[in-house]
Amino acid sequence: xxxxxxxxxxxxxxxxxxxxxxxxxxxxxxxxxxxxxxxxxxxxxxxxxxxxxxxxxxxxxxxxxxxxxxxxxxxxxxxxxxxxxxxxxxxxxxxxxxxxxxxxxxxxxxxxxxxxxxxxxxxxxxxxxxxxxxxxxxxxxxxxxxxxxxxxxxxxxxxxxxxxxxxxxxxxxxxxxxxxxxxxxxxxxxxxxxxxxxxxxxxxxxxxxxxxxxxxxxxxxxxxxxxxxxxxxxxxxxxxxxxxxxxxxxxxxxxxxxxxxxxxxxxxxxxxxxxxxxxxxxxxxxxxxxxxx
Numbered sequence: 001x002x003x004x005x006x007x008x009x010x011x012x013x014x015x016x017x018x019x020x021x022x023x024x025x026x027x028x029x030x031x032x033x034x035x036x037x038x039x040x041x042x043x044x045x046x047x048x049x050x051x052x053x054x055x056x057x058x059x060x061x062x063x064x065x066x067x068x069x070x071x072x073x074x075x076x077x078x079x080x081x082x083x084x085x086x087x088x089x090x091x092x093x094x095x096x097x098x099x100x101x102x103x104x105x106x107x108x109x110x111x112x113x114x115x116x117x118x119x120x121x122x123x124x125x126x127x128x129x130x131x132x133x134x135x136x137x138x139x140x141x142x143x144x145x146x147x148x149x150x151x152x153x154x155x156x157x158x159x160x161x162x163x164x165x166x167x168x169x170x171x172x173x174x175x176x177x178x179x180x181x182x183x184x185x186x187x188x189x190x191x192x193x194x195x196x197x198x199x200x201x202x203x204x205x206x207x208x209x210x211x212x213x214x215x216x217x218x219x220x221x222x223x224x225x226x227x228x229x230x231x232x233x234x235x236x237x238x239x240x241x242x243x244x245x246x247x248x249x250x251x252x253x254x255x256x257x258x259x260x261x262x263x264x265x266x267x268x269x270x271x272x273x274x275x276x277x278x279x280x281x282x283x284x285x286x287x288x289x290x291x292x293x
Contacts, residue, residue: 052070100282141287156280174255185213228240
């Protein structure tokens with residue numbers, strides 16, 4: 001009895017497949033033919049995937065069908081196209097297989113600094129402010145520090161802007177800075193109140209009272225700014241910022257507001273300006289997989 005049921009089911013399944021195949025043949029009348037030419041229907045941006053499509057090239061193909069095929073275009077922050085979004089101080093950068101090697105520029109006065117990504121410019125926002133929505137947004141990236149030896153370090157900062165009317169369409173409000181120092185135990189990661197752009201930053205990382213130690217065997221860190229934004233709160237309370245390390249919230253930043261800016265009415269955070277590799281004593285760290293969640 002069981003064999004009979006299995007046999008009947010097999011016959012039914014075969015009939016179903018044949019019926020579906022005949023339906024498909026009647027819909028388009030032939031097997032589709034494609035070229036390698038794809039049309040971009042939605043361009044990928046720094047954080048958002050795009051879409052491309054292609055259609056059957058056979059002249060006899062049914063106009064209502066055309067066998068449309070689509071493919072996802074990976075968000076450019078996940079590819080080495082990320083290189084093109086370093087809009088500032090990018091002279092020493094190098095495109096790698098999957099990201100960007102973060103070179104440093106040295107000035108005659110002994111200071112140095114690395115490239116910066118204009119977050120807004122990478123998303124077609126001409127006023128240079130990547131506006132924040134209410135809720136939680138995390139912007140993270142992977143940092144390959146395989147080349148770092150003990151006492152090597154690097155600093156990053158994300159700055160936040162207020163939108164203005166007129167020709168000067170944005171103003172700096174505040175920023176959140178952190179440093180990463182390779183140690184014999186792994187990495188010391190610290191919140192910082194400023195940048196020296198010299199080796200004094202190494203000592204600042206160690207001296208910070210707001211720091212954590214991370215033991216990391218593969219020398220790749222996932223670092224992220226987790227931004228909590230509430231436009232209904234007073235200006236100085238709209239933004240909360242935490243540093244996420246390898247998926248865990250490790251540091252809560254104190255968001256400082258410059259008294260001079262406050263006196264001039266520059267206190268409201270509307271969005272992000274840049275993500276900047278502000279200083280490093282080594283020019284071989286690799287940044288990749290910049291994403292927004």
